[in-house]
Amino acid sequence: xxNFVVDANVIGYFQQExxxxxxxxxxxxxxxxxxxxxxxxxAGHCKQEWLDCAAGAYPLALADWISDKLVxxxxxxxxxCDENLHQQLTKLGIPKDDHKWIRLAIxxxxxxxxxxxxxxFSPQRKNSSKKERDKIKSNCGxxxxxxxxxxHGISVICEERVSDFCDGL
Numbered sequence: 437x438x439n440f441v442v443d444a445n446v447i448g449y450f451q452q453e454x455x456x457x458x459x460x461x462x463x464x465x466x467x468x469x470x471x472x473x474x475x476x477x478x479a480g481h482c483k484q485e486w487l488d489c490a491a492g493a494y495p496l497a498l499a500d501w502i503s504d505k506l507v508x509x510x511x512x513x514x515x516x517c518d519e520n521l522h523q524q525l526t527k528l529g530i531p532k533d534d535h536k537w538i539r540l541a542i543x544x545x546x547x548x549x550x551x552x553x554x555x556x557f558s559p560q561r562k563n564s565s566k567k568e569r570d571k572i573k574s575n576c577g578x579x580x581x582x583x584x585x586x587x588h589g590i591s592v593i594c595e596e597r598v599s600d601f602c603d604g605l
Contacts, residue, residue, distance in 0.1 A: 437472055437473060438471050438472025438473070438547045438605055439472055439473055439474075439475045439512070439514070439544040439545065439546040439547060440468045440471075440472055440473070440474050440475065440546055440547065440548055440549075440550055441474075441475050441482075441537055441540050441541040441544065441546045441548070441549045441550065442465070442468065442474050442549075442550045442551075443534075443537050443549065443550065443551040443552075443553055443556065444482075444485040444486050444488070444489035444490060445489065445551065445552045445553050446461060446464075446465075446550050446551060446552055446595070447486045447489065447490045447498070448489045448490035449461040449552065449595075450462060450464075450465050450490070451490040451491070451492065451494075451497070451498050452490075452492075454497070454501070455492075455494055455497065460595055461595055463599070464550070464595045464598040464599065467598050467599050467602040468550060468598065468602065469510050470602065471602045471605045472547065472605075473509065473510055473511065473512045474505065474510060474511045474512070475511075475512060475513075475514050475540055475541070475543075475544040475546055476502075476511055476512070476513055476514070476540070477513065477514060477515070477516050477536065477539075477540050477543070478513040478514060478515055479515075479516070481536050482536055482537070482540055483502060485536075486498065486502070487499065514540065514543050514544045515543050516536065516539040516540055516543045517538075517539045517540075517542035517543040518543075519542065521535065521538060521539060521542075522535065524583075525538055528559065528579050528580055528583060529555075529558075529559030529560050529579070530555055530556070530559055530580060531555055531559065534553065534555050534556060537549055537551070537556060538556075538584070541584070541588070541590050542588050542590070545588075545589075545590070546590055547590065547591065547605065548590060548591040548592065548593050548601060549584070549590060549591070549592045549593070550593055550594075550595075550598060551573075551592060551593075551594065552573065552594055552595060554569045554572065554573065554578075555580075556580050556592055557572050557573050557576070557577065557578035557580055557581060557592060557594075558572050558577065558578025558579060558580065559578075559580070560579075561578070573594040573596070574594060574596050574597070576591065576592060576593055576594070576597060580592055
């Protein structure tokens with residue numbers, strides 16, 4: 437079984453498409469679910485960020501979707517990695533609030549982290565132009581994907597790469 441970590445910003449885009457018409461994030465989430473399951477932490481921290489980030493005017497719609505996917509076993513709960521990663525992740529520039537996505541991916545163990553957050557690619561480039569940030573994400577570039585692949589065998593990908601990644605599984 438392939439485990440995928442999907443961060444809150446992706447869920448935010450996905451939720452908007454669920455409520456206002458399907459699009460590229462909906463298609464990417466379908467690809468993920470066709471090849472595996474979505475990992476969430478059993479302590480509820482990632483789920484809470486999903487709800488905080490994405491629920492918007494319809495918080496029950498997202499909560500219901502999560503509940504349905506848990507019943508369908510398309511969302512599976514895992515424990516965070518208990519390895520002390522704080523120093524290494526901070527050195528990479530990853531904000532402390534985003535450490536949970538890395539710890540979940542390692543604990544799951546996940547094949548990839550699906551994200552649109554520059555902090556999970558190249559946090560030092562956060563203030564770069566949108567065009568430059570999009571290029572980094574599109575190339576799956578930056579120190580975080582390199583570290584995750586080398587050290588943990590986990591890819592970090594953006595929406596643009598999900599289809600190709602899933603086709604390769």
